[in-house]
Amino acid sequence: MIPIGRGQRELIIGDRSTGKTTICIDATLSQARLNKAAETAGDKDYRPSLLHLRCDRSKAIQHRARIITVLENAGALPYTIIVASPASDSATNQYLAPFAGAAMGEWFMDNGMDALIVYDDLSKHAVA
Numbered sequence: 001m002i003p004i005g006r007g008q009r010e011l012i013i014g015d016r017s018t019g020k021t022t023i024c025i026d027a028t029l030s031q032a033r034l035n036k037a038a039e040t041a042g043d044k045d046y047r048p049s050l051l052h053l054r055c056d057r058s059k060a061i062q063h064r065a066r067i068i069t070v071l072e073n074a075g076a077l078p079y080t081i082i083v084a085s086p087a088s089d090s091a092t093n094q095y096l097a098p099f100a101g102a103a104m105g106e107w108f109m110d111n112g113m114d115a116l117i118v119y120d121d122l123s124k125h126a127v128a
Helices: 021-043 061-073 091-110 123-127
Strands: 049-058 080-084 114-120
Touching: 021 049, 021 061, 021 114, 061 080, 080 091, 091 114
Parallel strands: 049 080, 049 114
Antiparallel strands: none
16 A cells, blocks of 8 residues: 555556445545544644545445445545436536536635545546
8 A cells, every 4th residue: 555645646446346445435534533533632733634525426326325324424424525427417417527526626725725536437437
């Protein structure tokens, strides 16, 4: 595993069912735990990662619901924005979803905040 610092990008590639999404969820949960611990301790010097943005496109509805449940149970949902464009959406929405997520991440960045953006499965974006 390679630690990812602020401003870095990491591409996670692999075959089906190798745990790519799990790695991204674990990163989100880990960051949410750090945010909560700093808030609880009242640490004024801690700079929280306020946005964990998941651009989730081609996953089945049940899989997306399971991810949301995991984030909610772990208390990470207050730090998360989910931009989802399922296969039933129009081609325009499927095409624009990742760009909308990037725009939201840039807004947080431009306002002095940190963001972890996860693009989960952009294969349908390529088709659109």
